Amino acid sequence: MKxxxxxxxxxxxAACGRVGEGLYELxxxxxHLGADxxxxxxxxxxxxxxxxxxxxxxxxxxxxxxxATLGRVLFYDKQxxxxxxxxxxxxxxxxxxxxxxxxxxxxxxxxxxSRQSMxxxxxxxxxxxxxxxxxxxINLRNQVTQPIQDHIEMGFSGTGNQPGLDSLLAKLQGLxxxxxxxxxxxxxxxxxxxxxxxxxxxxxxxxxxxxFDSRFDEGFATVGEIQGQYSNFxxxxxxxxxxxxxxxxxxxxxxxxxxxxxxxxxxRPPEFDIDPMSGNNGVDKEAGNPGGFDxxxxxxxxxxDIFSTNGQINTPMxxxxxxxxxxxxxxxxxxxxxxxxxxxxxxxxxxxxTSVKLELTSTERADLEAFIKTLTGNNIYTNExxxxxx
Ligand code: HEC
Ligand code: HEC
Numbered sequence: 520m521k522x523x524x525x526x527x528x529x530x531x532x533a534a535c536g537r538v539g540e541g542l543y544e545l546x547x548x549x550x551h552l553g554a555d556x557x558x559x560x561x562x563x564x565x566x567x568x569x570x571x572x573x574x575x576x577x578x579x580x581x582x583x584x585x586x587a588t589l590g591r592v593l594f595y596d597k598q599x600x601x602x603x604x605x606x607x608x609x610x611x612x613x614x615x616x617x618x619x620x621x622x623x624x625x626x627x628x629x630x631x632x633s634r635q636s637m638x639x640x641x642x643x644x645x646x647x648x649x650x651x652x653x654x655x656x657i658n659l660r661n662q663v664t665q666p667i668q669d670h671i672e673m674g675f676s677g678t679g680n681q682p683g684l685d686s687l688l689a690k691l692q693g694l695x696x697x698x699x700x701x702x703x704x705x706x707x708x709x710x711x712x713x714x715x716x717x718x719x720x721x722x723x724x725x726x727x728x729x730x731f732d733s734r735f736d737e738g739f740a741t742v743g744e745i746q747g748q749y750s751n752f753x754x755x756x757x758x759x760x761x762x763x764x765x766x767x768x769x770x771x772x773x774x775x776x777x778x779x780x781x782x783x784x785x786x787r788p789p790e791f792d793i794d795p796m797s798g799n800n801g802v803d804k805e806a807g808n809p810g811g812f813d814x815x816x817x818x819x820x821x822x823x824d825i826f827s828t829n830g831q832i833n834t835p836m837x838x839x840x841x842x843x844x845x846x847x848x849x850x851x852x853x854x855x856x857x858x859x860x861x862x863x864x865x866x867x868x869x870x871x872x873t874s875v876k877l878e879l880t881s882t883e884r885a886d887l888e889a890f891i892k893t894l895t896g897n898n899i900y901t902n903e904x905x906x907x908x909x
Pocket of ligand 1: 594605606607608609610611624625626627632633634635636637638639642649650651652653659662663664666667671672673721725818819820
């Protein structure tokens with residue numbers, strides 16, 4: 520019960536310590552929640568996406584401040600896992616653009632996820648509404664309860680000896696702060712905590728997480744398109760921008776003779792979302808098991824915020840999480856090696872059993888990296904509205 524006092528203390532007074540000791544203060548904190556709701560005013564969760572951002576997979580456009588606030592508490596609450604040890608925020612870390620630094624994330628009881636934890640950057644600003652590396656969730660609202668029901672991630676799976684989602688809903692209903700918060704978020708009294716409301720609140724929060732204050736945005740806003748020289752870029756960054764966006768011109772042996780690396784065909788600026796028509800990119804091993812095949816992955820998070828503001832990569836990359844440097848990414852695309860066991864690789868990367876050979880020079884590789892670094896924002900890492908309230 521003490522912990523709840525702290526949660527409310529933080530939300531109400533912005534300082535757990537001020538709640539003081541013992542149950543008396545806890546009751547006092549709850550007393551506040553009636554007539555004069557202490558969460559007012561909530562943070563503003565509305566999007567500040569620039570006009571040139573036109574791809575948006577959110578069905579009902581506006582993010583509601585109250586539902587997002589409730590979603591924020593849920594996102595960071597370890598009570599959402601079976602043994603109160605894991606929250607969404609354990610694997611989706613704000614200081615790492617809402618991804619994880621581990622190749623595979625640790626779930627309940629030390630179990631490892633079968634893929635790398637995706638960065639949650641501009642999830643709504645993508646043409647493709649489907650979520651996960653393999654697109655198995657039809658949209659974000661459908662996705663957000665899946666980690667809770669995953670037997671490794673949060674454990675309310677309803678399989679084996681684990682209880683199902685109903686058991687979590689009853690658990691949340693029994694936590695006084697959730698009765699209060701759900702009533703407040705839905706502006707009714709006696710709101711039932713059901714799957715629909717739980718997913719809606721999480722969805723509002725996750726889809727509010729956005730990043731549009733990068734140097735790339737500054738340049739794009741001025742020039743209005745991906746082409747051309749951005750005056751706020753170095754020559755290397757401008758060359759990298761060209762290499763990223765221009766398709767390669769190939770000779771009849773699929774060797775690049777001119778043009779760029781063609782990244783933009785699949786990671787489409789200015790959102791840098793995945794082309795819904797993208798096939799597999801040739802990264803087809805299982806995370807943590809280089810002998811296994813995992814060829815179903817055709818979704819990528821936005822390529823924004825691959826790098827952190829300190830110039831280090833935020834997370835291991837690709838579903839395998841075994842790309843630890845951007846140089847290995849470029850090396851991979853420089854020549855995707857065809858594999859007879861994986862015929863699903865996109866035709867932009869292999870032609871039949873022949874690779875497209877980009878033959879990128881060391882300067883070109885450095886230029887591409889310099890450009891990717893311009894896609895890093897600031898706000899996403901520090902804005903309090905996306906931080907843990909606990
Ligand atoms: C134990 C670690 C872990 C926890 C806890 C976790 N996730 Fe994830 N998350 C992952 C992994 C791993 C993936 C990629 C899985 C895959 O594609 O198979 C992922 C993918 C996602 C995606 C898909 C992003 C995209 O662009 O397709 C969203 C959204 C997401 N998680 C939200 C959440 C929410 C909301 C919660 C809490 C209810 C949560 N996650 C809890 C590890 C975790
Ligand atoms: C044919 C489409 C296609 C092309 C072209 C392409 N990519 Fe990708 N990219 C993908 C797919 C699909 C994934 C997700 C693959 C996976 O993890 O299994 C991905 C993943 C990535 C990732 C990892 C993202 C993360 O969050 O871990 C990076 C970085 C990346 N690509 C950079 C590039 C660069 C740089 C280029 C150009 C040299 C490029 N891509 C060209 C389809 C493509």
